[in-house]
Amino acid sequence: MNKKNQDKFSAESLVVGAGHDPSSVLNSIKNPIFQTSTFMFNTAEEGKEFFKKYAGAETLEERNQSLIYTRLNHPNLTAAEFRLSQLDGAEDSAFFESGMAAISTTIMTFCKAGDLILMSSPLYGGTDSFIKHTLNQFDIEWLEFEHRATKEDIKAMVASHPRADRLKMIYIETPANPTLSLTDIGMASSLVQELSTSGNRPILAVDNTYLGPVFQKPIAHGADLNLYSATKYIGGHSDVIAGACSGKEELIRQVKGLRTILGCMASPFTSWLITRSLETVTLRMEKQAANTERLADFLKSHNKVKRVYYLGHLTEDHTDFRIYQNQQNSAGAMMAFEVNGGEKEAFSFLNGLELAKLAVSLGSTETLASHPYTMSSSNMDEQDRLKNNITPGLIRISVGIEDPNDLISDFDQALNQIQ
Numbered sequence: 001m002n003k004k005n006q007d008k009f010s011a012e013s014l015v016v017g018a019g020h021d022p023s024s025v026l027n028s029i030k031n032p033i034f035q036t037s038t039f040m041f042n043t044a045e046e047g048k049e050f051f052k053k054y055a056g057a058e059t060l061e062e063r064n065q066s067l068i069y070t071r072l073n074h075p076n077l078t079a080a081e082f083r084l085s086q087l088d089g090a091e092d093s094a095f096f097e098s099g100m101a102a103i104s105t106t107i108m109t110f111c112k113a114g115d116l117i118l119m120s121s122p123l124y125g126g127t128d129s130f131i132k133h134t135l136n137q138f139d140i141e142w143l144e145f146e147h148r149a150t151k152e153d154i155k156a157m158v159a160s161h162p163r164a165d166r167l168k169m170i171y172i173e174t175p176a177n178p179t180l181s182l183t184d185i186g187m188a189s190s191l192v193q194e195l196s197t198s199g200n201r202p203i204l205a206v207d208n209t210y211l212g213p214v215f216q217k218p219i220a221h222g223a224d225l226n227l228y229s230a231t232k233y234i235g236g237h238s239d240v241i242a243g244a245c246s247g248k249e250e251l252i253r254q255v256k257g258l259r260t261i262l263g264c265m266a267s268p269f270t271s272w273l274i275t276r277s278l279e280t281v282t283l284r285m286e287k288q289a290a291n292t293e294r295l296a297d298f299l300k301s302h303n304k305v306k307r308v309y310y311l312g313h314l315t316e317d318h319t320d321f322r323i324y325q326n327q328q329n330s331a332g333a334m335m336a337f338e339v340n341g342g343e344k345e346a347f348s349f350l351n352g353l354e355l356a357k358l359a360v361s362l363g364s365t366e367t368l369a370s371h372p373y374t375m376s377s378s379n380m381d382e383q384d385r386l387k388n389n390i391t392p393g394l395i396r397i398s399v400g401i402e403d404p405n406d407l408i409s410d411f412d413q414a415l416n417q418i419q
């Protein structure tokens with residue numbers, strides 16, 4: 001597709017075919033997998049030219065014309081990146097071999113020894129551990145703010161830190177995994193302005209795994225970088241581990257620079273799977289969100305269920321309600337509920353499921369159920385688990401694209417097996 005056509009169509013159309021030119025590969029409608037580690041130069045002069053261009057390439061065409069070595073760049077990677085950037089409303093995107101590779105590479109791109117990171121709490125366990133236990137070995141410190149802290153609370157906390165003038169990144173996850181607590185992206189963006197000094201402006205990074213790229217657009221709300229575990233909704237079929245970062249070209253260029261050195265770019269096959277998946281991400285997420293609403297409404301009135309956690313049930317009096325209305329355009333497809341009783345009752349339900357599968361991870365076509373207290377959050381302190389409502393009776397559900405009536409009857413029969 002030429003540049004002129006790219007400007008003419010919306011992201012929804014571009015995500016289907018853009019990033020691949022059939023005439024460049026035997027008119028193949030789909031991008032083949034370029035399972036190669038290196039690319040031939042026709043002449044030595046061309047090799048020299050490609051290295052020059054690689055450093056300065058601005059457009060997708062230019063990058064595709066200067067292929068050198070698969071760790072630097074390859075056609076499956078650029079296709080996936082072009083498509084995601086369209087959905088995110090970003091100048092560019094970078095794909096990685098996992099969500100943790102995207103998150104760790106991005107943080108290390110912008111934070112150096114002596115710097116400070118401000119983060120929301122709770123964060124995904126891997127991210128939390130990377131910031132608290134890995135980065136501190138490189139003299140990078142962190143400060144975390146609790147859900148519901150006001151902007152003034154956060155500013156006061158930063159101001160009293162000895163490294164207040166070295167705040168390099170504000171890192172938030174919203175909705176947070178697994179509690180679904182929300183952080184106001186606009187508030188975080190105004191924090192960036194208010195905490196900037198003449199020599200330092202922190203970067204605002206948002207982990208958008210739970211809602212993106214369809215239901216939440218952090219960049220439109222002032223985020224600099226939009227991060228993903230693409231293993232979840234973007235990949236969407238429980239068949240690939242991948243990650244991504246989107247943002248301004250100037251920032252993504254730096255992230256890609258470190259990615260090349262660390263060697264954690266998405267492989268040709270990973271990128272190909274992602275390119276395929278991005279074509280249906282909107283369809284899948286809309287169906288998953290509609291199914292979740294049906295299932296959450298059903299569970300709310302079930303006599304074996306104590307409490308349902310679903311963003312679509314937030315009422316006006318809840319502190320997250322305004323944030324929910326302002327920054328996301330769907331409740332998404334993650335929910336949790338607490339059965340009456342504890343671990344025994346929760347396990348009885350989980351073991352009784354026939355259609356939904358018992359597994360961690362989320363965002364795939366099939367419905368997945370898990371027990372955070374003994375699985376994904378089992379390494380958290382008991383006190384922290386309970387503070388975040390991660391009780392022995394809590395079940396986390398990632399809703400898939402199955403027939404919602406089948407899901408409801410499956411949940412009903414499994415709940416009714418609880419003694």
Ligand SMILES: *Cc1c(COP(=O)(O)O)cnc(C)c1O
Pocket residue numbers: 098099100101124126127173177207209210228229230231232241242243
């Ligand atoms: C899964 C997940 C990650 C980590 O991604 P991987 O692809 O497993 O490396 C990061 N953030 C969130 C919110 C996640 O759910």
